[in-house]
Amino acid sequence: MPRLLIVEDDAELQHLLGFIMYKQGYECHYAFNGKEGYEKILALHPDLVLLDLMLPIMSGPDVIKKVMEHPDLRKIPIIVITAWGGDADAVETQLRAEGVREYIRKPLVIEDLVRLVKRILSENPQGALPKGALVEKGKVRLDMSLRTLWIDDKLVATLPPKRAELLKLLLEAKGPIKREKLLKQVWEPSAELNLLEKAIQRLREDMGEARHRIQTTEEGYELVG
Secondary structure (H helix, E strand, O other): OOEEEEEOOOHHHHHHHHHHHHHOOOEEEEEOOHHHHHHHHHHHOOOEEEEEOOOOOOOHHHHHHHHHHOOOOOOOOEEEEEOOOOOHHHHHHHHHHOOOOEEEEOOOOHHHHHHHHHHHHHHOOOOOOOOOOEEEEOOEEEEOOOOEEEEOOEEEEEOOHHHHHHHHHHHHOOOOEEHHHHHHHHOOOOOOHHHHHHHHHHHHHHHHHHHHHEEEOOOEEEEOO
8 A cells, every 4th residue: 555645734635635545545644844744754654745845844845855865765756735836837847856756736636636646656666664674662663774763753863874783683682682792793793892882872872861771781781662
């Protein structure tokens, strides 16, 4: 089932679009401002984004810019829904230059939007999340494809590769992991212990108020979800 993310701050239009797309057989998710929309793009890897341009907190153009700058997100097709006036050709040229696949103007003609969504999805069969991309324990979730760390469904950090590998091991473990095992799997058996200790310290900083979830044991470390 294709996964759609609708980013629209008008609650009535959001409800209408969600209902229509659900009836078409799509899995629908929602965001009501640009910041929430970008975070849900990171979290959900939607097959298609319907994006309003005039959004609070983070504007639609800013969302587009951040998506296009991210190598793992820029392939996600975006259909802009806009009420912006001005010259239609100039608007289209600007949006396409920024990487937008298509755009449709308000007030919407629903039939046109449905046809456009179907066409874009048929041209871009990419699937949703890569298999095995998500690792989680309790309220802590790691998306390894983007190296994003989520706690209580909130994006808290984007991790560098080694810290992402380290967190993945902690999340997958059913109990404590010995220091020697972590060093061997993330670095190499002969690596110095201070590499691990510094990485654990930084990982706790990444987790912010949830830093207590990484606990030091007698022989290593354990993540408590």
